[in-house]
Amino acid sequence: MTEIIVKNLGLTKDGATLLEGAGFTLRPGQLIALLGPNGAGKTSLIRTTLGMEKRCSGTVNLGGTDSESLSPMERARRVAYLPQQRPLAWPNSVRDVVALGRFAYGAAPGRLNPKDAKAVDTAIELCDLTELTTRHTDTLSGGELARVHCARAFAAEAPLLIADEPVAALDPRQQFRIMNIIQAYVDRGGGALVVLHDIPLAAKYASHLIWMQEGRIAAEGPPEQTLTAQRMADIYGVRARIDGRKVEIEGAI
Amino acid sequence: MSRLTLLLLAICLSCCGAPPTPKTTEAARPMRIVSLDYCADQYVLKFVDMDRILAVSPDAAEDFSYMQEAAVGVPTVRPVAEDVLLMKPDLVVRSYGGGPDAAKFFAEVGVPVLDIGWAPDLEAVMSNIQRVADGLDEHERGALVVRRMKTRLQEIAQQAEGKSVLYMTPAGVTTGPGTLVHEIITAAGLRNFETQSGWRSIPLEDLAYRQPDLIGAAFFETLTNHPDAWSPMKHPVARKQLSDQTVVPLKGAWTSCNGWFLMDAVEALAEGAK
Amino acid sequence: MTRTSWLIPALLIASVLAMFGACLLGSTPMSPARVLSAFLGGTDAADRLVVWQIRLPRALAAYLVGAALGISGAALQGLLRNPLAEPGVLGVSASASLAATFSLYYGLAAVSPWVLPMAAMFGALAATSLIAIAAIRTQSVVTLILIGVGLSSFAGAAMSLLMNLAPNPFSLSDMINWMLGSVANRSFREIGFSVPFILAGAAILLASRRGLSALTLGEEAASGIGLDLRRQRILTVLGAGLATGGSVALGGAIGFVGIVAPHIIRPFVGHDAARSLIPSAMLAGLILVLADIGVRILPSTNELKLGVVAALIGAPAFVWIAMRRRAIND
Numbered sequence: 001m002t003e004i005i006v007k008n009l010g011l012t013k014d015g016a017t018l019l020e021g022a023g024f025t026l027r028p029g030q031l032i033a034l035l036g037p038n039g040a041g042k043t044s045l046i047r048t049t050l051g052m053e054k055r056c057s058g059t060v061n062l063g064g065t066d067s068e069s070l071s072p073m074e075r076a077r078r079v080a081y082l083p084q085q086r087p088l089a090w091p092n093s094v095r096d097v098v099a100l101g102r103f104a105y106g107a108a109p110g111r112l113n114p115k116d117a118k119a120v121d122t123a124i125e126l127c128d129l130t131e132l133t134t135r136h137t138d139t140l141s142g143g144e145l146a147r148v149h150c151a152r153a154f155a156a157e158a159p160l161l162i163a164d165e166p167v168a169a170l171d172p173r174q175q176f177r178i179m180n181i182i183q184a185y186v187d188r189g190g191g192a193l194v195v196l197h198d199i200p201l202a203a204k205y206a207s208h209l210i211w212m213q214e215g216r217i218a219a220e221g222p223p224e225q226t227l228t229a230q231r232m233a234d235i236y237g238v239r240a241r242i243d244g245r246k247v248e249i250e251g252a253i
Numbered sequence: 254m255s256r257l258t259l260l261l262l263a264i265c266l267s268c269c270g271a272p273p274t275p276k277t278t279e280a281a282r283p284m285r286i287v288s289l290d291y292c293a294d295q296y297v298l299k300f301v302d303m304d305r306i307l308a309v310s311p312d313a314a315e316d317f318s319y320m321q322e323a324a325v326g327v328p329t330v331r332p333v334a335e336d337v338l339l340m341k342p343d344l345v346v347r348s349y350g351g352g353p354d355a356a357k358f359f360a361e362v363g364v365p366v367l368d369i370g371w372a373p374d375l376e377a378v379m380s381n382i383q384r385v386a387d388g389l390d391e392h393e394r395g396a397l398v399v400r401r402m403k404t405r406l407q408e409i410a411q412q413a414e415g416k417s418v419l420y421m422t423p424a425g426v427t428t429g430p431g432t433l434v435h436e437i438i439t440a441a442g443l444r445n446f447e448t449q450s451g452w453r454s455i456p457l458e459d460l461a462y463r464q465p466d467l468i469g470a471a472f473f474e475t476l477t478n479h480p481d482a483w484s485p486m487k488h489p490v491a492r493k494q495l496s497d498q499t500v501v502p503l504k505g506a507w508t509s510c511n512g513w514f515l516m517d518a519v520e521a522l523a524e525g526a527k
Numbered sequence: 528m529t530r531t532s533w534l535i536p537a538l539l540i541a542s543v544l545a546m547f548g549a550c551l552l553g554s555t556p557m558s559p560a561r562v563l564s565a566f567l568g569g570t571d572a573a574d575r576l577v578v579w580q581i582r583l584p585r586a587l588a589a590y591l592v593g594a595a596l597g598i599s600g601a602a603l604q605g606l607l608r609n610p611l612a613e614p615g616v617l618g619v620s621a622s623a624s625l626a627a628t629f630s631l632y633y634g635l636a637a638v639s640p641w642v643l644p645m646a647a648m649f650g651a652l653a654a655t656s657l658i659a660i661a662a663i664r665t666q667s668v669v670t671l672i673l674i675g676v677g678l679s680s681f682a683g684a685a686m687s688l689l690m691n692l693a694p695n696p697f698s699l700s701d702m703i704n705w706m707l708g709s710v711a712n713r714s715f716r717e718i719g720f721s722v723p724f725i726l727a728g729a730a731i732l733l734a735s736r737r738g739l740s741a742l743t744l745g746e747e748a749a750s751g752i753g754l755d756l757r758r759q760r761i762l763t764v765l766g767a768g769l770a771t772g773g774s775v776a777l778g779g780a781i782g783f784v785g786i787v788a789p790h791i792i793r794p795f796v797g798h799d800a801a802r803s804l805i806p807s808a809m810l811a812g813l814i815l816v817l818a819d820i821g822v823r824i825l826p827s828t829n830e831l832k833l834g835v836v837a838a839l840i841g842a843p844a845f846v847w848i849a850m851r852r853r854a855i856n857d
Contacts, residue, residue, distance in 0.1 A: 076751065077753070083747040085748075086748065088744065088745075090798035090799070092798050092799060096797055100752055101752060103737070103752040109802075110797075110799065
């Protein structure tokens with residue numbers, strides 16, 4: 001079973017401690033929301049877990065291997081990664097961008113074997129992009145682009161998904177659509193770690209929450225256990241009313 | 254570009270027409286003669302005794318100067334107006350030295366200027382020689398040189414065989430009708446392989462169809478290894494077609510100015526054609 | 528896609544026709560029938576010599592120089608994610624020229640005929656490496672182009688200085704040929720010494736072209752889908768440097784054609800950098816053969832330099848592309 005086990009992760013850069021003693025586990029069937037204010041170290045945690053940033057201490061076990069000893073292709077086959085910045089340098093067609101998800105299997109946008117083609121078609125269907133396959137990406141709206149990136153991630157058919165703010169700058173309807181897609185992925189047997197700023201959204205979808213603050217993991221566990229008004233005040237500095245999984249943010253403290 | 258090629262081009266571009274000879278009064282024989290450039294140097298060193306030469310140009314003693322040996326020990330001056338005037342010459346001899354306005358400038362200051370002038374053919378060369386010799390007040394010496402030239406030219410003309418010669422420089426430049434080099438070739442009793450007038454690259458394609466009997470290789474001794482990467486001379490066709498031909502080396506000194514030394518080129522070509 | 532399936536055959540036919548057209552030009556007037564017969568083994572030995580040894584090498588040299596620049600330009604644009612990247616603009620051609628002239632005028636090239644193309648290659652690699660390192664530190668392509676401008680200016684100035692100090696004398700026309708480009712008087716000999724580098728560079732670029740597609744997602748996501756960024760940068764820089772070095776050794780520094788060709792090709796290949804490599808090479812070769820025809824047809828006393836014609840076409844295209852991009856980014 002592919003899972004990510006992070007223990008005691010530490011990262012220091014230019015004298016600043018970005019991560020300290022961070023640890024978590026991601027397993028298939030989990031939808032983990034990574035929460036925390038800006039600068040808490042969420043992106044650093046993700047990047048160091050994936051081995052894109054060289055860690056200073058701790059261990060990361062990615063599907064049975066140390067993440068830093070994995071080649072980029074091996075890593076891509078185990079974890080699909082949706083980074084925070086999602087530029088598209090050229091106005092490729094939607095299908096070609098989704099096809100890039102099969103890169104780790106030796107595929108190229110113009111050269112897809114039947115297996116790759118099937119994975120691409122499935123991903124396009126899952127993300128409601130069937131009408132848009134021949135459109136060029138410079139003609140799409142923000143919501144449509146977000147779904148394209150999701151499809152690209154799913155085309156890889158990796159057991160795990162890590163998404164850094166996949167719903168940023170999207171209107172509520174698009175936000176729910178993306179989270180529904182990710183939920184469906186988890187229901188099919190995948191494991192997802194998603195960075196979110198929208199606490200109500202996180203509370204609604206996540207099976208686990210990880211709260212980060214100043215490079216450390218302040219708390220982790222199911223929303224029922226970790227989502228409290230006190231926690232909201234400590235981590236975000238806001239007044240909130242919690243009712244089970246419902247969150248209402250009233251104002252800054 | 255080699256300095257000599259530059260000089261040769263400068264001569265071709267220099268002012269045309271027969272320039273006026275400064276009048277020398279019966280008593281005023283020029284005693285303080287300055288020559289401003291390499292071509293004028295040759296004439297001054299040939300016709301004038303040491304005691305009348307004030308200065309020649311710095312190029313007179315260079316390897317490519319025909320009168321190189323005669324220039325040893327002669328003071329030199331760069332063709333800069335101030336330097337020349339400070340020497341107080343009574344005659345300035347030039348062909349291109351000092352720039353295009355030099356004649357006018359020296360005239361204003363009252364110093365007579367003797368211009369070598371341009372010559373389109375050997376006849377004009379010979380009359381130039383006489384005119385310059387007269388201007389230097391050495392009529393007899395000039396006449397002697399011209400006589401010798403005429404005799405040698407007539408002898409060569411009788412032996413003419415009509416072979417063809419391709420004149421070329423290391424850069425692969427040749428010349429057709431309308432230039433002094435062409436006249437030299439004709440005077441040697443030969444045909445110019447290049448039929449298009451003016452200076453141009455050697456005709457690479459023509460060489461595939463016909464080859465010259467002779468090659469006149471000019472300026473090759475001054476440049477040991479001219480690395481022109483786009484020269485037609487490096488092309489395999491040129492190398493193949495020209496490798497079997499007789500090569501007549503032509504010293505740069507013979508063809509870079511108009512003067513009696515052109516005869517050396519004519520003679521070398523005629524000799525090579527035998 | 529039906530669009531791409533006819534692209535390469537069409538370019539191939541056009542290239543062959545253009546090269547045949549180039550072989551019709553020369554100082555000896557020859558009818559097309561005569562040229563054709565010389566190609567097909569006609570009886571006139573002199574005709575065959577002229578066509579095979581003089582005209583064909585020139586046309587072929589123009590095509591190879593163009594193709595090398597086209598494929599390098601397309602690859603660099605894929606790597607740097609910008610349509611303005613190209614060996615000429617980024618100072619790679621000028622650096623290669625500088626190294627080549629240095630080896631030539633300081634006697635190093637006399638050691639072996641391989642020294643000249645290798646020197647050009649080293650000059651090109653030095654420049655491409657510099658650009659690649661700079662590209663890691665800055666996201667702005669304007670900065671990269673400015674670095675390229677600086678490199679070109681420096682290389683040009685250094686070339687003038689070196690040639691004036693050189694122990695072997697040079698001709699002014701030779702220096703102009705190096706800086707502005709020319710394929711005059713090229714024979715199979717020069718082609719033979721440059722082609723290995725051009726082919727090696729092209730082979731490396733083609734072998735690593737898959738990664739160029741991935742880079743459209745940005746470096747972070749590309750790494751996420753399995754691209755080894757460092758390896759991709761090294762291979763693209765190496766390939767572009769080799770191909771550009773070979774092309775400069777053959778025909779001097781020619782710019783802008785590596786921008787125009789990929790730009791025209793991209794819409795036909797779905798804007799995929801990987802699929803643009805071969806068609807860009809073919810189109811750029813075609814453009815340069817046509818430019819070389821233009822050089823010989825245009826009535827002027829001195830033959831125009833190839834790089835001048837290429838710049839006349841390419842520089843306005845460069846400006847136009849730059850202005851359009853600003854409009855989009857605003």
